[in-house]
Amino acid sequence: MAKKVAFIQGNEAAAHGAIYAGCNFFAGYPITPSTEVAEVMSLELPKTGGKFIQMEDEIGAMAALIGASLGGAKVLTSTSGPGLSLKQENIGYACIAEVPCVIVNVMRGGPSTGMPTGPSQSDIMCAKWGTHGDHPAICLVPASVQELFEETVRAFSLAEKYRTPVMIMPDEIVAHMRERVVFPEPGEIEVINRTAPSVPPEQYKPYDTSFGDVPPLAAFGSGYKFHVTGLNKMQDGFPTTKAAIVQAEEERQVRKVEANKADIMKWEEYLIDDAEIVIVAYGSTSRSARYAVNAAREQGIKAGLFRPITFWPFPEERLLEISRKTKAFITPEMSLGQCNGVVKGCIEGNAPVYGIYHVDGEPVSPDEILNKMKEVK
Amino acid sequence: MAYDYDKWIRPGKLPHIWCPGCGHGIVMKGLIRAFDTLQLKKEETAIVSGIGCASRLPGYIDCCTLHTTHGRAAAFATGLKMARPEMKVILCGGDGDGTAIGGNHFIHACRRNIDMTYIIMNNYIYGMTGGQFSPATPTGHKASTTPYGNPDPNFDIAKLAIGAGATFVARGTAFHAAQLDKLIVEAIQHKGFSVVEILDDCPTTYGRRNKFKSVIEMMNRLKEISVPVKAAEKMTPEQLQGKVLTGVLYKEEKPEYCEQYAKVIERAQVGK
Numbered sequence: 001m002a003k004k005v006a007f008i009q010g011n012e013a014a015a016h017g018a019i020y021a022g023c024n025f026f027a028g029y030p031i032t033p034s035t036e037v038a039e040v041m042s043l044e045l046p047k048t049g050g051k052f053i054q055m056e057d058e059i060g061a062m063a064a065l066i067g068a069s070l071g072g073a074k075v076l077t078s079t080s081g082p083g084l085s086l087k088q089e090n091i092g093y094a095c096i097a098e099v100p101c102v103i104v105n106v107m108r109g110g111p112s113t114g115m116p117t118g119p120s121q122s123d124i125m126c127a128k129w130g131t132h133g134d135h136p137a138i139c140l141v142p143a144s145v146q147e148l149f150e151e152t153v154r155a156f157s158l159a160e161k162y163r164t165p166v167m168i169m170p171d172e173i174v175a176h177m178r179e180r181v182v183f184p185e186p187g188e189i190e191v192i193n194r195t196a197p198s199v200p201p202e203q204y205k206p207y208d209t210s211f212g213d214v215p216p217l218a219a220f221g222s223g224y225k226f227h228v229t230g231l232n233k234m235q236d237g238f239p240t241t242k243a244a245i246v247q248a249e250e251e252r253q254v255r256k257v258e259a260n261k262a263d264i265m266k267w268e269e270y271l272i273d274d275a276e277i278v279i280v281a282y283g284s285t286s287r288s289a290r291y292a293v294n295a296a297r298e299q300g301i302k303a304g305l306f307r308p309i310t311f312w313p314f315p316e317e318r319l320l321e322i323s324r325k326t327k328a329f330i331t332p333e334m335s336l337g338q339c340n341g342v343v344k345g346c347i348e349g350n351a352p353v354y355g356i357y358h359v360d361g362e363p364v365s366p367d368e369i370l371n372k373m374k375e376v377k
Numbered sequence: 378m379a380y381d382y383d384k385w386i387r388p389g390k391l392p393h394i395w396c397p398g399c400g401h402g403i404v405m406k407g408l409i410r411a412f413d414t415l416q417l418k419k420e421e422t423a424i425v426s427g428i429g430c431a432s433r434l435p436g437y438i439d440c441c442t443l444h445t446t447h448g449r450a451a452a453f454a455t456g457l458k459m460a461r462p463e464m465k466v467i468l469c470g471g472d473g474d475g476t477a478i479g480g481n482h483f484i485h486a487c488r489r490n491i492d493m494t495y496i497i498m499n500n501y502i503y504g505m506t507g508g509q510f511s512p513a514t515p516t517g518h519k520a521s522t523t524p525y526g527n528p529d530p531n532f533d534i535a536k537l538a539i540g541a542g543a544t545f546v547a548r549g550t551a552f553h554a555a556q557l558d559k560l561i562v563e564a565i566q567h568k569g570f571s572v573v574e575i576l577d578d579c580p581t582t583y584g585r586r587n588k589f590k591s592v593i594e595m596m597n598r599l600k601e602i603s604v605p606v607k608a609a610e611k612m613t614p615e616q617l618q619g620k621v622l623t624g625v626l627y628k629e630e631k632p633e634y635c636e637q638y639a640k641v642i643e644r645a646q647v648g649k
Contacts, residue, residue, distance in 0.1 A: 025460055046645035051459050051638060056485035060452035063445065063482070067425070067456030070443065071464075075456075093446050201420070220441040221461035225420050227436060229444035238390075238436065239444075 004183040010175040011078075013145045014104050014168065015040035017152030018076045020184070021191050023102070024050035025073035027064035029057055029083060032116045033172045034106040037078035058086035062103075066090060069099045070228060072219030074156060074193075078104035081114060084123055084130065091165050092131035093230045095253065098207070098217070100159040100194055103167045104152070106175040107283075107334075109361055118361030119172035121283055122335035124342075127167045128312050134250055136257035138264055139167045139312040141282040145179035150189060151309065157192035158264060162256050163214050169311070171334060173284035173363060197224065206237040207249070213256045257313060266309040267318070271297065275304025276327040277373050280319070280343050282308045285332050285364050292369035301373055316346030323347035328376045332356040332364040352376070378414075385409045385419075387439045394433055398584075398592030400551030400577035404498055405434050407554060408467070411561035412438075422465045425454040427479055430505045431471035431498040431577075448479025451486040454493055462635040465565065466492075472499040473511035476532050480512070487541035490569045491634035495543075496561065497572065499534055500579040508582025519586040538572040539627045545571035546627040551578060552599040553623065563625065569633050576603075576621065 008016070015037050018026075026041040042052045051068075055061040061077050069075045079087055084105045094101050107123045109115030123130075127139040138158055142148040148170050159166040195216040197204050201224045208215045215235075218224035231239035232246040240246065257264060271293060272278065281289035286307045296303035306322065308315060323329070328351050331340040340355040347353070354376055358364050386409070395401045412422065422440040426432035428447035435442035441464070445453040450468045458466045468486075475483050475497045486493065502520060503509040510520035512532045519526060538546045545567040549557040557575065564571035578584060578595040589595045606624040609617060 025456070027456060043645075046638075046642040049642060049646075051642075053455065053459060053638075055452060055455070056481050059449065060455075060482050060485070063449040063452035064456030064459070066445075067443070067453035067458075068460040069456075071457045071460030073456075073460040089446055090449065219461075220423055220443075220457060221421060221464045223420050225439065225441045227442045227444070229436075230446055231444070 003185065006181050006183070007178055008145065008181055009036060009178050010145045010148045010170050011036035011106065012040050013149040013181055014078070014152045014170070015044065016183070017149040018102065018156065019044055019048060020149070020189070021074065021153045021156035022193070023074045023076045023156065024048065025065070025068040025075045026050070026052045026077065027055050027061040027068065027075070028077050029055055029061045029079070031058070031080045031083045033108055033175055034078040034080045034104060037104050041076065058083040059089060062087040062090035065101050066094050066097070066099045069101050070220050072222060074100070074160065076102045076104065078106070080106045080108050081110045081123065082112065084126060088131040092133060092135060094165040095131065095135035096230055096232070097228050098163040098253065100163055100217070101165050102152070102155045102159050103165060105167055105169045107169055107171045109359065115361045117172070119284065119363060120334045120359070121171050121285065122338060122359065123169060124311055124335065124338045127169060134254060136162070136164050136254050137312040138162070138164065138257060139169055139310070141169050141308060141311045142174060143283050143286045143307065144174065145177065146181050147309070148174060149181055153189045153191065157190065160194040161192045161214070162260065163194065163217055164256060171283040201225065205235045207233060207235045209235060209252065213252050213259065261313045264310055265313055265315045267315050268305075268307040268309060270305040270307065272304040272306060272322060274302055276302040277330065277377065278304050278306050278322060278326045279330050279332065279369060280306045280308070280339065281332050282311060282339070285334060288364050288366045289332055289369055291366040292373065295366060295370050296373050301377055303373055314342055314346065319343065319346050320348060320350070323350035326351045329353040330356065330369065330372050330376065332369050334358045334364065380410045380413045382406070382409055385412055385438055387437055390437050393437055395430060396581045398578065398580040399430070400500065401431055401434065401498055403551045403554055404496065404557070404575050404577065405437065407557040407561055408434075408496060409438065410558045411565060414558070414562050415565060417465055421463065422467070423454070423457060424467045424469060425450045425457065426468065427470040427474040428505070429471040429474045429503065431469060432474055434469050448474050448477070449482060450474070451479060451482035451495065455486060455489070455491055458491055458493055459635060459638065467565070468493055468495040470497060471504070472497065472501065472513035472534065473503045476512045476534055476537065484537070484541035487538050487543035487570050487572070489634040490542060490544050490631050492568055492570070494561070494564045494571045494573070497534060497574050498577045499574055500577040500583060502579050502583040504579045504582050508586060521582070521586070534574045535572065535626050538574070543572045543627070544569035544629050544631050545625070547572070547625045548574045548576070548621065548623050550576040550599040550603055550623060552596050553603065556623065560625065567628070569631060
C-alpha cells in the first residue's frame, strides 16, 4: 500500500508527529507563530480519545501538562518566545520532579514581544538555561517539515525514556513552511514509553535509584500513591535538605542526560571529511548553508556542513575532533552569536569561529555564507 | 463518630511544620474526617497544593499528593483531573498562593466548573515568608511589608469564587470545626468546582503584628465575626456590620468540565 503523503506546514507536522507518538493530552495557550500546533491538536486529539485544553495562560498550560503526565498521559504543549519565558517556572518543576513532557517552541524574534511573525534562532540558550538552577536539557532543532514530524516522535521517546522535559525548537521558517511529508506507518518509527514500576504499590518509590538513573514512574490513579514536590527530594519523593542526598539527586538528574548523550545526540555531517571551512548551522539556516557549501565546492573551496539535529546535549566531542583539521568555522544564525559561543566553547581554540548574525527577521542567505567563506579562506 | 486518623496520616511524617496555635492543623483534621466519612480510596484521591504553609498539608496525608509551584495548584490539578477524571481531586493552599500569584488559575478553574474541591486557608497573610500582606489582608492592618498599615483593599475570596463561576462556595472557620466537616464533605460530594474558604489564624506573623495577645483571642475573633447564613437572614444590615457569613453561600448545578469534554470526544468521533 502506498504511504500517506501530504503537503503540510511544519506546525501541522509537529502535531501529527505527536499523535503518531501516542500523545493523548495537549495544554496550550494561543501564541504566534506556534498556534497551528494547538489548532491541529484541538481537531485531531479528540478523534483519538485524547484531550485538548486551552489554559488561561502559558504558565497554567505547562502546569496542566505536568499534572496530566503524572496521571499517565503523554503530553505536548506548544509555545513561542514570551510563552517559553513564562513556561520556564514549571519546566524547572518537570526537571526536578522528573516528569516527561514535550514542548514545541517555535523560535521568533525577541526578547519580549520582539518580532512575533519573524523567524529567529535566539532561544537556544533559553532552552538550556532558561529555568533557574542546574538541570538536564534536551533540545531538538529540525530543519525540514519531514524532520519536524520525525523529531517530534523522537522527542516523546526521549522525554518518556529519560523522565524529563524535551524541547523541540523549529525556527519560524521551518514551522511555517509547507513541504511534502511522507507519513510513516505505525511502528515504522520506534516509540518508547516510560518504564512502569515493576514493584507492587507498597514498595514503590518514585525516585528509586536501585532501578538506575531513570527510576520507573507510576501514574496517579493507577493504584500507586506517592508524593511529588518541586523541593529537593529523597528517593521516596519527600523533601529533604540533607546535603549528601541533595547533591546526589541533583547530579543524577543531570547525569540522566549527560551519561546518555550518545543516545540523545544526533547530527548530520555533509562533505566534512576534507573540509577546510566548516559551517555549523541548524534549522532553516542549515538549508542556506548547504546551498552555500555546494556553491563553494563548485568554486574550489573545500567547505562542509555540520548540522546539529539535537542541539542539547551539543555534540561537542565530535566538533572538537573535526576542529583539529579545520581551518575555520562559520556559524550563520538568526541570533547574535548564541551558536557561535557554543562552538567556540567546545573546540579549544583550534580554529577561528566566524559568525554571521541576523536578528532582523531575515534568514541568512546562501550568498552571505558563500561571501564569508571567500573572506576567511 | 470515631474517625480513623491513623489511616490517613502518612507514617513518620508528623510533627508538622506549622507553628503552635496555627489553624492549619484543624483544617487538616477536618479534611481527614471528611475523607473518612466519604470512605475515599487513597489511590483514587489526589491532593494538589501550591507553595506556602497551607500548601505543605498534602505531605502529611497518605494518598496521591502533588506539591507544585507557587499559585499553580489549580492548573496542575486541571491536567491531572482531565487525565484521570475518575479521581477525587482536592486542592489546598493559602490566601496568597490562591488569590495573588494563583489568582488567574483560581478564577479559571471556577469558570470551567471542573469537578475538584479547593480548600483555601485564609489566614490573611503570607506566613511562610514571614508575614507579608496578601490580597486577603484587611485594609489598615499591619504586615512586614505594610509597616504603616495596609493601603490595599482586600478580596472577599468566597465572593470572588462565586463571581468567577464556582458552583459550590462555602465559608467556615478554624474555630467552627464541626461545621467545617460538613462543609468539606458537601463540597467534595458536589459535582463541579467547589470552594471552601476557611478563615484561619496565623499567630506568628499576623496576630503579633495586629495586637492579638494570644491564639485564644484570635480564635475568639473568628467566633465573634462569624454569622451562619441562616441566622444572617434575620439580621439587619447594622447588625451584620463587620460580620462574615459562614455556611454554604452558593450552590448550583451546571455542566461539569470533564463531562463536557467527553461530549467533545463523542462529537469528534462521529462518522469516524
